[in-house]
Amino acid sequence: MTDRRRSSCDGDPPGSAGTRQDVRHAVFARSFGAQAARYDRTRPSYPAAALDLVLASGTHRRILDIGAGTGKLTAALLGRGAEVVAVDPDPQMLAVLAARLPQVRPVAGAAERIPLRDGVIDAIVAGQAFHWFRRPDAEHELARVLRPGGVLGLFWNLPDRGVEWVRALYWATGKPELPWSEQFDQLDGALFTELEQASVRSEHLLPGPDGLRELVHTWSWVSTRSKAEQDAIDDRIRILTTQYAELQAPTVALPLRTQVLWQHRR
Structure with a gap:
């Protein structure tokens, strides 16, 4: 089911300079490389219907996946452009991407420093990544490499908190508040x-x-905890799985809501 609307999202981007949250945010952002293989093995892909909203219109000669990680979104882009370029700052994540997607050009870089020429990209996408970018530097750099009229699409796979056991899972991990990815200000008008x-x-x-x-x-917020804290989270999840029949099946279906936001380059 797709719910489509035009709106702005309330809330400030995470991590104001000089704050404790900024330091914590930076630690979280650097935590994924050590989890690269597990991340690639367990994280979800992105539904075709979500990509269609951003990429179905127009011809995309060259698509950039920024903050590509291990290529979860990159893989879904194949066939949607003549060339797919994947940029990420973490060498461990890029190594997994390069091994599984040899047809994609992996590039070391960051949203704030993209090693591409001006206006060479027709479409830019970011999956589960934009909340890690530093603004306004990132949006200015994204605008620089994106051609006029090109599209920037942002995607987040969010567990559906309308489901009782999903809410309980977040509490079990010590993350009862909304994730950073649900806080977004429009890009520079x-x-x-x-x-x-x-x-x-x-x-x-x-x-x-x-x-x-x-x-x-x-x-x-789990992978950066101490081993003792992670063990305690595991214990709470084991208890949780005994309370819901759907969590005891050989296959557990995690309900997702893929949030899609897009804007075009003026």
């Missing part, structure tokens, strides 16, 4: 057109309760 937004529902199938626990360990 001098550079990009008005924000459009949609939500696409899907499921991510995991190999039983062990697969669910493994996925949880790729969440930054």
Whole structure:
């Protein structure tokens, strides 16, 4: 099911300079390389319907996946452009991407420093990544490499908190508040057109309760905890799985809401 609407999202981007949250945010952002193999094995892909909202119109000669990680979104882009370029600052994540997607050009770089020429990209996408970018530096750099009229699409796979056991899972991990990725301000109106937004529902199938626990360990606020804290989270999840029949099956279906936001380069 797709819920499409045009709107702006309330809330400030995470990590104001000089704050304790900024330091914590930086630690979380650097935590994924050590989890690269597990991340690639357990994180969900992105539904085609979500990509269609951003990429179905127009011809995309060259698509950039910024903050590509291990290529979860990159893989879904194949066939949607003549060339797909994947940029990420973490060499461990890029190494996994290069091994699984040899047809993609991996490039070391960051959203704030993209090693590409001006206006050479027709479409830019970021999956589960934009909340790690430093603004306004990143949006100015994204605008620089994107041709006029090109599209920037941002994607987040968010577990559906409308489901009781999903809410309980977040509490078990010590993350009861909304994730940073649900906080977003529109991009610079001098550079990009008005924000459009949609939500696409899907499921991510995991190999039983062990697969669910493994996925949880790729969440930054879990992977950066001490071993004792992670063990305590595992214990709470084991208790949780005894309370819901759907978490005891050989395959656990995690309900997702893929949030899609897109704007065009002026």
